[in-house]
Amino acid sequence: MHVELNKPVVEELHRAVSEPIFNPILKTFVGEGKLDYEVYVRTSELFSLQPATDELVSSDELMFQMVHQAQEVWLKLLAHEMTELVGDLDRDALWDASARLDRIARIVRCLRDELGVLETLTPDSYQTIRQHLGNGSGQESPGYNRLHVAAQYVSDALDRLTARREVSAADVYQARDARHSDLKRTFELLLDVDEAYQMWLVTHFMLVRRTIGISRSTAALDGVPTQVLTGRMTQPLFRRLWKVREEMTASWERGGGYVPGESRHAEKGS
Ligand code: HEM
Known part of the structure; x- marks a missing residue:
């Protein structure tokens, strides 16, 4: 009917x-x-920043534009909070830094969840909206660019902090006592932020896959093959903190453990 x-x-x-x-x-x-x-x-x-209802090219366009606007606003806040974080780290105020990092991680998770709203866009609907987007590229996002600049400053502040303490990232993780526990906590919180950031990029990747597809022959509006996102989405903000994991594993030696399946009560060497 x-x-x-x-x-x-x-x-x-x-x-x-x-x-x-x-x-x-x-x-x-x-x-x-x-x-x-x-x-x-x-x-x-x-x-006034959104088109009136009768100016929309499709009823989904309002959601499409507003999610982009909201992402830019969150990214702007992230750059601000990261700038303050540099000050916290340079003052050796690690409690303040940890509170700030908690906030930063929540903002990045929010960015990711918000992209989920955009994932409701079906490919046919996006093809209509896409007619009106010119040759725009995600690389043109001011928020994304600001975030990268701010993250570099945070990395540098972290290097200054470890230099003042005369420790390496490996020393911090391998210390047998609590000497560097405040630094270790700071590192882990930064890692939480970085993981959430990469999860945002992974969600963006899935969004692109759902709307226009990912392949070597699928071109973005700026002509770049969408396949490039595959490698980029796991590029971290704080490379040093990921590298130390690899270094620790490389220097790890098997020995001193229990043979799988062997009784843990057996006398060593008997
Ligand atoms: C349906 C919605 C979307 C589609 C189809 C889409 C598509 C794409 C494509 C194909 C690329 C890679 C080529 C290029 O740089 O132009 C890209 C990159 C990017 N997009 Fe989106 N995007 C969408 C939504 C968003 C939103 C909401 C944001 C939030 C700011 C965003 C941020 C970015 C960023 C930062 C990049 C660069 C990432 C990198 O180069 O690793 N995109 N997008």
Whole structure:
């Protein structure tokens, strides 16, 4: 059975949610951009950043553009928090750094979860939106570029910190006592951030795979084959902290353990 779409109701609702609304508790109109909340959050400017409903190239476009805008805003905050983190590390304020890193990790996880919203975009819908995107590339994202600059400064601050303490990353992990436990915790929190960052890129990879596909012959808007993302998505922010794992494993020697299956109560050497 063919169901007629009740278009006037939908149009009425589109209009109703885009105009000021009377709030019975406040007994005033909300949405004119004049109330303290609206002035502080700058809601008028914020909402002027998206096309009006009748300007959308498809009903999915609002979601598509807003997720990109929201990602840029989170990335901007990340660069700010990382800049503050450099100050924390340079002051040897590792408690402050750990609180900051907790926040940073949460923001990066938020970025990743938010991309999940964009994953609801089906390929046909994206092909329509794509007509209007020019030759844009993700590499043009200001937030992504800022994040990389900030991460390099964090890496340098970490090098200065370990130099002041006269320790290497391997010393920190291999210490038999708690001498470097604050540094070790800082390293692990940075690793959490880096892991979350790479998970964001992996989710982005899956998003690209779902919408336009990943292959050597599938070209992005800037002409780059989408296959390039395969190698890039696991490029870390803090390479040194991943490298130390490889070094520790390379210098590891088998010995002193139990032979698999052997009784752990057996006398050694008997
Ligand atoms: C349907 C949505 C999306 C599609 C189809 C898509 C597609 C692509 C493709 C094909 C590339 C590789 C080629 C290039 O650099 O142009 C790329 C890179 C990139 N995209 Fe997206 N993207 C989408 C959404 C997003 C969103 C929401 C963000 C958030 C900021 C984003 C950020 C990036 C970044 C930072 C890169 C560079 C990554 C790298 O080179 O390793 N993309 N995207």
